[in-house]
Amino acid sequence: TRTTRPQRLLKAVQDRAIRGNPKSVISVIDHYCRNQEWAMNVGDEKGFILDSVVSELNPQTVLELGTYCGYSAVRIGRLLHSGARLLTLEFNPDYAAVAREVISWAGLENTVQLVEGASGDWIPRLREHFGIHTFDFIFLDHWKEGYLADIKLLEECRLLRKGTVLLADNVVCPGAPDYLEYVRKSPLYDSRYFKSHLEYTKAEDGLEKSVYLG
Numbered sequence: 001t002r003t004t005r006p007q008r009l010l011k012a013v014q015d016r017a018i019r020g021n022p023k024s025v026i027s028v029i030d031h032y033c034r035n036q037e038w039a040m041n042v043g044d045e046k047g048f049i050l051d052s053v054v055s056e057l058n059p060q061t062v063l064e065l066g067t068y069c070g071y072s073a074v075r076i077g078r079l080l081h082s083g084a085r086l087l088t089l090e091f092n093p094d095y096a097a098v099a100r101e102v103i104s105w106a107g108l109e110n111t112v113q114l115v116e117g118a119s120g121d122w123i124p125r126l127r128e129h130f131g132i133h134t135f136d137f138i139f140l141d142h143w144k145e146g147y148l149a150d151i152k153l154l155e156e157c158r159l160l161r162k163g164t165v166l167l168a169d170n171v172v173c174p175g176a177p178d179y180l181e182y183v184r185k186s187p188l189y190d191s192r193y194f195k196s197h198l199e200y201t202k203a204e205d206g207l208e209k210s211v212y213l214g
């Protein structure tokens with residue numbers, strides 16, 4: 001049977017990227033997805049904004065919702081200082097299997113931990129299961145329909161603290177209108193929009209950065 005899109009992306013990484021070199025994994029994926037086969041990675045343009053938010057924050061505990069092939073886990077993981085950790089949740093087992101290989105190829109298996117399952121099931125268990133108190137940074141990049149429910153759950157589970165930064169992908173394309181309305185109206189958040197483009201295309205998209213005021 002045919003290979004899947006994530007499997008073809010992984011093959012490009014294994015054929016062309018330097019093992020243990022996150023920068024080369026990122027550039028191989030961006031070149032492959034721009035020139036051969038589009039895939040829903042956050043990409044290089046929005047990725048540059050992601051990098052600047054992470055670098056400025058220098059977080060110790062990071063949560064990513066939606067791993068896909070591991071591109072943004074590598075992008076974030078490569079910027080984390082020693083002792084810092086990224087926990088990334090992925091619902092789709094086929095995506096998770098590819099992402100584990102990509103994260104390992106980048107040499108980030110000690111910084112990035114991939115957990116398979118539904119965010120709604122895992123969020124209430126993160127404290128007791130992984131000994132996490134609160135998150136410094138959260139990247140939302142899974143299902144637009146789940147963004148709002150998941151941040152409300154994170155609030156309920158007291159996994160946010162004063163200053164926690166949430167960054168949401170695709171708030172324009174495909175769009176997360178209920179999430180945007182909530183973070184922009186709620187007194188609990190200070191929110192701003194970073195206009196950009198849908199990965200590897202000219203279509204508009206952007207990232208919403210929201211600081212939890214607690």
Ligand SMILES: Cc1ncccc1-c1cc(O)c2nc[nH]c(=O)c2c1
Pocket residue numbers: 040041042066141142143144169170173174198199
């Ligand atoms: C797949 C797709 N087609 C057309 C336009 C946008 C998308 C798209 C882009 C993304 O960055 C996504 N990130 C996380 N989850 C998604 O479902 C997703 C979908």
Ligand SMILES: [Mg+2]
Pocket residue numbers: 040041042141169170
């Ligand atoms: Mg996305």
